[in-house]
Amino acid sequence: MxxxxxxxxxxxxxxxxxxxxxxxxxxxxxxxxxxxxxxxxxxxxxxxxxxxxxxxxxxxxxxxxxxxxxxxxxNFEEEMAIDGEPCHIDFRQDGYLYLLNDRTLPIFKDIMKIQESLGVQANLMDQRETKDFFPELNVEDLTGAVFDPDAGNAxxxxxxxxxxxxxxxxxxxxxxxxxxxxxxxxxxxxxxxxxxxxxxxxxxxxxxxxxxxxxxxxxxxxxxxxQPLRRQLFSIDTTMKFQNTIPFTFDPTGLHFRGERSKIVVGWANDVPFGYDFRLEKSFFEEEIWPVLAHRSLNFEQLKVDGGWAGLYDYNPxxxxxxxxxxxxxxxxxxxxxxxxxxxxxxxxxxxxxxxxxxxxxxxxxxxxxxxxxxxxxxxxxxxxxxx
Ligand SMILES: Cc1cc2nc3c(=O)[nH]c(=O)nc-3n(C[C@H](O)[C@H](O)[C@H](O)COP(=O)(O)OP(=O)(O)OC[C@H]3O[C@@H](n4cnc5c(N)ncnc54)[C@H](O)[C@@H]3O)c2cc1C
CATH class of the missing domain: 3.50.50.60 (FAD/NAD(P)-binding domain)
Incomplete structure (x- = not known):
């Protein structure tokens, strides 16, 4: 047949x-x-x-x-429902926060112009407003931030x-x-x-x-x-807790962190060769990620890594x-x-x-x-x- x-x-x-x-x-x-x-x-x-x-x-x-x-x-939960049973995807809109410095501010101002012309709103904050919004952050080297309240993760x-x-x-x-x-x-x-x-x-x-x-x-x-490109994500727990839910926060270095229930997930797109590689390197966290985190907030000075994973981007170089x-x-x-x-x-x-x-x-x-x-x-x- x-x-x-x-x-x-x-x-x-x-x-x-x-x-x-x-x-x-x-x-x-x-x-x-x-x-x-x-x-x-x-x-x-x-x-x-x-x-x-x-x-x-x-x-x-x-x-x-x-x-x-x-x-x-x-609308996914309803659209994918089967026999009236909703498809739960845990879509949480904690927002995206892009921290800006002198280099990235003009790039984001241009992005915001294009976005606004297409009906996407985001809020540009100065240094003081950024500190009020996220009190635990060190904003000394920042000019401000852009906050997109609709963004989140599922x-x-x-x-x-x-x-x-x-x-x-x-x-x-x-x-x-x-x-x-x-x-x-x-x-x-x-x-x-x-x-x-x-x-x-x-x-x-x-x-x-x-x-x-x-x-x-x-x-x-x-x-x-x-090309397959490895990306690593680390799950951490800080001794000093943050007051509010942590949005998906992008540091000007490219590093990002976000709240995931009681934990925080951290990642950084470092330079690695292409390949089917799923290793999670703790030394990468300790030597490269941690110092940047600790600079951004005192709350990151004491923490433990309690997990993480690596996956592959379908990367178009x-x-x-x-x-x-x-x-x-x-x-x-x-x-x-x-x-x-x-x-x-x-x-x-x-x-x-x-x-x-x-x-x-x-x-x-x-x-x-x-x-x-x-x-x-x-x-x-x-x-x-x-x-x-
Ligand atoms: C660590 C990490 C974080 C990410 N974070 C985000 C994010 O926050 N937001 C976002 O938008 N995107 C994110 N992405 C990217 C996103 O996950 C991918 O772009 C997306 O999942 C790609 O989906 P896909 O169906 O193409 O690939 P896949 O999910 O990999 O599906 C492809 C499938 O093809 C199968 N397959 C391959 N070859 C064959 C074959 N010859 N025969 C049969 N089956 C085959 C594989 O087994 C696989 O299941 C992230 C990715 C990673 C790795």
């Missing part, structure tokens, strides 16, 4: 879930098969994400994707499960097998072959393999700039933005990857956009053509200044 689908999605993370859900919701009548190599999602990016959701970006496409996704997340694993369960209920098939390669013939996609040698036919194959998507694409000699669209010289081959640390928050919009492109051949809700695969060849890169 020939095994076939109308659309095959390789990778079963949040991008696959959002795409499949949106296709079904938008009335697609073809069959959809999602191939996922790791049923437990142990190393997938989505469950290892921090789940941050913000609207502070400097490009129109990213702001519009944020606005769309924010609306989806606000539980990525619950969101992933929400999409998966809903997509399955709507008729999407999940196959827990690793795709070995995509099959092509005369510049057209024909299907995939799994690691156990089975061929599945499909005229459309979507590469949603997250940090593995660059490697998968290479198998059909198509280069897409996506060329312009650090998503790649969404069909490949110009391989009919039926689509990519949804390269989100470089903002995939969780953009997944609802990304899935909606690619659903439109596959069904209608064009974007309708948000024009995402700036994020096309072609932009690397034509050098029309997306220059986003708000990437952390």
């Amino acid at each position: 020939t095994k076939k689908f109308d659309v095959i999605i390789v990778g079963g993370g949040i991008m696959a879930g959002s795409l499949a859900y949106n296709l079904m919701k938008d009335g697609y009548t073809g069959s959809i098969g999602i191939f996922e190599k790791d049923r437990a999602y142990e190393y997938s990016s989505t469950p290892r994400s921090e789940g941050g959701i913000r609207q502070t970006f400097s490009t129109e496409v990213n702001i519009k994707m944020s606005q769309y996704s924010y609306r989806v997340y606000k 539980d990525p694993y619950s969101v992933l499960q929400g999409y998966i369960k809903k997509a399955r209920q709507m008729g999407v098939t999940f196959i827990y097998e690793e795709v070995d390669t995509i099959v092509t013939e005369q510049q057209k996609v024909k299907g995939v072959i799994t690691k156990n040698g089975e061929m599945y036919h499909a005229p459309i194959v979507v590469n949603a393999a997250g940090p593995w998507s660059g490697e998968l694409s290479k198998k059909i000699d198509i280069d897409i700039p996506v 060329v312009d650090h933005n998503a790649i969404i669209g069909g490949h110009p010289s391989m009919a039926g081959y689509y990519v949804i990857s390269g989100f470089s640390g903002h995939g969780f928050q953009h997944a609802p919009a990304a899935g909606k956009g690619l659903s439109e492109l596959i069904r209608l051949g064009k974007f309708e809700t948000i024009d995402m053509s700036a994020l096309s695969v072609e932009r690397f060849a034509t050098k029309n890169l997306v220059l986003e200044t708000a990437v952390f």
Whole structure:
């Protein structure tokens, strides 16, 4: 018996879930098969994400994707309910606080102009107001801060499960097998072959393999700039407690920290080589992160690290933005990857956009053509200044 689908999605993370859900919701009548190599999602990016959701970006496409996704997340529990059972995702809006110095103030002033023109409000505070807002901070070397009150974070694993369960209920098939390669013939996609040698036919194959998507694409000699990049997050407990809930706070150095119930989660995007590396290095915390934290607040002087984890960004080293669209010289081959640390928050919009492109051949809700695969060849890169 020939095994076939109308659309095959390789990778079963949040991008696959959002795409499949949106296709079904938008009335697609073809069959959809999602191939996922790791049923437990142990190393997938989505469950290892921090789940941050913000609207502070400097490009129109990213702001519009944020606005769309924010609306989806606000209503996610109801939208993904099954048989009246809501899908809890623990969406907490504790806000994002960007601490500014002389170098970053002008960058944020420009970002705020663009945001405001698109209807996203954030509050610019001077040094005194920043201190009043967050009394435990050392603001001596700061000019102020920007606070985005609507931003926050949700539980990525619950969101992933929400999409998966809903997509399955709507008729999407999940196959827990690793795709070995995509099959092509005369510049057209024909299907995939799994690691156990089975061929599945499909005229459309979507590469949603997250940090593995660059490697998968290479198998059909198509280069897409996506690399696995390790990011480490540490969970800490301070002896001296903070008075208020800690928003998702970005230091001008790039380090960030946020309250997570009684703990604090801290991360910093340090320079590491690309690779499938999941090590958590305590020495990185002790030697590099801790001194910056202790400078920012006396409360961080005494603390203990009581956990943490590392995960992989689906990192696009060329312009650090998503790649969404069909490949110009391989009919039926689509990519949804390269989100470089903002995939969780953009997944609802990304899935909606690619659903439109596959069904209608064009974007309708948000024009995402700036994020096309072609932009690397034509050098029309997306220059986003708000990437952390
Ligand atoms: C530490 C960390 C913090 C982050 N914080 C944030 C944040 O605060 N906000 C935000 O917006 N984003 C954040 N991100 C980014 C976000 O998590 C990712 O952009 C997003 O989860 C990518 O989703 P995905 O579905 O493309 O990838 P994944 O979730 O990795 O899914 C891809 C799936 O493909 C499967 N797969 C790969 N190859 C094959 C194959 N050949 N056959 C079958 N299956 C295959 C993998 O097993 C995997 O499950 C963070 C990421 C990390 C690592």
